[in-house]
Amino acid sequence: MTADAVIGQAAPNILVVDDMPANLELLSGMLKERHCRIRSALSGELALQAARNDPPDLVLLDINMPGMDGYEVCRRLKADPKLKDIPVIFLSSLDEMQDKVKAFNVGGVDYITKPYQLEEVQARVETHLTLKDAREFLKDKNRFLEYTFSRFVSPEVVETMKQKPISELLKMERSEITVLFADLRGFTTMANELTPEEVQETLNSFLEVTVAGVQKAGGMMDKFLGDGFMALFGAPFRQADHARRALNAAVAIQAAHRVWMDKRSAVGLPYRPLGIGLAAGETVVGAYGTSTRMEYTALGHVVNLASRLCGAAGAGETLTTPYTRESALRDAPGRAGRCAFSFLPKGKMNFKNIQETVEVILITPEKTDHE
Numbered sequence: 001m002t003a004d005a006v007i008g009q010a011a012p013n014i015l016v017v018d019d020m021p022a023n024l025e026l027l028s029g030m031l032k033e034r035h036c037r038i039r040s041a042l043s044g045e046l047a048l049q050a051a052r053n054d055p056p057d058l059v060l061l062d063i064n065m066p067g068m069d070g071y072e073v074c075r076r077l078k079a080d081p082k083l084k085d086i087p088v089i090f091l092s093s094l095d096e097m098q099d100k101v102k103a104f105n106v107g108g109v110d111y112i113t114k115p116y117q118l119e120e121v122q123a124r125v126e127t128h129l130t131l132k133d134a135r136e137f138l139k140d141k142n143r144f145l146e147y148t149f150s151r152f153v154s155p156e157v158v159e160t161m162k163q164k165p166i167s168e169l170l171k172m173e174r175s176e177i178t179v180l181f182a183d184l185r186g187f188t189t190m191a192n193e194l195t196p197e198e199v200q201e202t203l204n205s206f207l208e209v210t211v212a213g214v215q216k217a218g219g220m221m222d223k224f225l226g227d228g229f230m231a232l233f234g235a236p237f238r239q240a241d242h243a244r245r246a247l248n249a250a251v252a253i254q255a256a257h258r259v260w261m262d263k264r265s266a267v268g269l270p271y272r273p274l275g276i277g278l279a280a281g282e283t284v285v286g287a288y289g290t291s292t293r294m295e296y297t298a299l300g301h302v303v304n305l306a307s308r309l310c311g312a313a314g315a316g317e318t319l320t321t322p323y324t325r326e327s328a329l330r331d332a333p334g335r336a337g338r339c340a341f342s343f344l345p346k347g348k349m350n351f352k353n354i355q356e357t358v359e360v361i362l363i364t365p366e367k368t369d370h371e
Contacts, residue, residue, distance in 0.1 A: 011037045012129050015056040017047040017073065018091070019065040027060060027091075030118055031125065044068030048076055051083055058129055061108075063092040063099070071106050078107040085135070087128045091116070172286035177235050178246035178324065179303050180219070180278040181310035182210060182253065183228030187272045191227075194270060202270050203227060209260045210253050210274075217249035222297050227272075228310070232298055235285045243280040243327035250276045250318045251341045251365045258316070276318040277309025280327045301354075308351035309360065318363040319346065325361055341365055 014036050016027045021042070028038045039056065041047035044065055051059070059077070063070035070090060077083045090103040093114040100111045109131075110124050184206065191199050207229065211221055214231045218239060222230040233249070234242030257274045264271040281302035289295050309319040325343050346360040 011035050012058065013037045013039070013054070013056045014058045014060065014125070015039050015041060015047060015050055016060045017041045017044070017065075017070070018060075018062040019043060020062075023062070023091075026116065027121070030116070030121055036125075044070065044073040047073055051077060051086070052080070055083055056086060057132060058125060059086055059088045060125075061088050061090055063090060063094060063103070071102060074103075074106045074108055085132075087132055089124060089128060172284055172288065174282055175235060175238065175285050176242070176280070176282050177285060177298060177302075178233040178242045178278055178280040178327075179283065179298055179306040180214070180231045180233065180246050180250060180276065181225075181228065181307050182231075182250075182274055182276045183225070183310050183313075184272040185275050185315045187227035190270060190272060198270060205264075205269075206257075206260065206271075209256050213249050213253035213256055217245045217252070219245060219249055223295075230297075230303075230307075232285070235298060236296065243324050244329075246278050246280070247318075247320065247324070247328045247341055247363060250278055250363060254316060254318060255365065273315035275310055275313030275315065277306050277311070277313055278318070278320050278324060279306040279309060280321075280324040281305075304353060305351070305358070308354060309358075312349060312351070312360070320361050320363055322359055322361060 012035075014031055016024055016031075016038060017040075018024050018027070019042055024040045024042070028040060031038050039050055039054075041050050045068055047059070047061070050056075061070045061073060070092070074088050074090075077086060077088060084107075087109045088107060089110040089112060090100075090108045091112050091114065092099065092103075095113045103111050109128055112121060112124060187202075194202070203226075206227075207224065210229065214221055214229075217233070219231045219233045220235060222232050231246075231249075233239060233246040239245060254274060254276065261271045261273065279302050283298040283300040283302045285296075285298045287296045305321070309321070313319045320343075341363045342365075344362040344364060346362045348357045349360050350357055
């Protein structure tokens with residue numbers, strides 16, 4: 001590993017285990033030239049203790065040692081959940097096939113026969129450090145995806161995302177999607193009369209019902225916005241029928257929300273009706289932020305329009321645009337893709353920060369004859 005390779009990152013931490021001090025000195029000399037941090041252990045017991053105190057990036061392990069041999073050391077490392085992923089390279093003067101097979105069977109990743117060749121040791125160490133870095137990168141990527149998306153999309157979508165390059169998932173790009181905003185009507189006023197615990201319980205209960213509707217339709221929860229939320233259909237994965245999915249989700253969410261209100265009313269719990277606005281069109285989607293905190297979202301005119309439509313929606317209303325309606329009907333030519341809603345004109349409206357007058361359409365759950 002060259003000096004350039006380790007600039008900006010910690011030197012690899014390698015544990016060398018051999019009961020012969022001369023061998024330890026030889027290996028340490030070889031690897032220090034490659035800018036590695038070397039630790040030594042003269043026995044299997046000391047090696048396990050050192051690994052538990054400060055897990056290394058790689059272990060070079062002799063087989064024939066008094067007391068605990070290298071095979072047993074490797075078995076115990078692999079049995080420890082915190083140490084099982086550390087690569088172990090066996091070093092031995094034993095060159096019979098059965099010795100090598102046994103080394104791999106107990107969890108070793110490589111086998112180097114004594115006497116050592118400097119270039120061979122260095123090459124194999126670098127290979128397995130590189131492979132370990134690649135595995136750690138994949139783990140970090142999966143942890144990132146699970147933390148960022150698992151709360152907002154279905155587990156099936158998260159598993160699919162793990163197969164994609166992280167750069168592909170996070171890059172900003174233009175994409176045709178549908179954006180949905182939902183907001184409880186009059187909740188801020190009501191919240192002034194509730195305890196903090198009642199506010200939390202009401203919002204959590206409301207979101208449990210509505211988030212399920214988004215996920216069932218294949219959408220992604222983008223963010224929670226106090227007493228509302230923003231959801232995306234058609235991102236992070238493209239969906240040709242994103243508009244139909246979003247409108248069906250809106251109708252289903254309103255229906256589930258009405259049931260939610262009836263149940264809470266019956267037992268005297270606080271509730272408020274829901275307004276929804278959604279718009280389809282081209283947006284910029286991807287991740288942006290700082291080196292320590294990133295956010296995946298959509299940006300652009302369509303997002304602003306969906307938000308304004310949500311703000312204009314009355315209690316129990318879902319508002320959209322002619323373009324979204326046309327997209328939804330175009331996406332559902334057959335019975336399997338039928339839209340469970342119809343449309344009523346609401347007239348033209350002017351919204352803040354939107355230059356053109358917008359023709360607004362009310363979505364209702366009744367099906368029309370042509371659908």
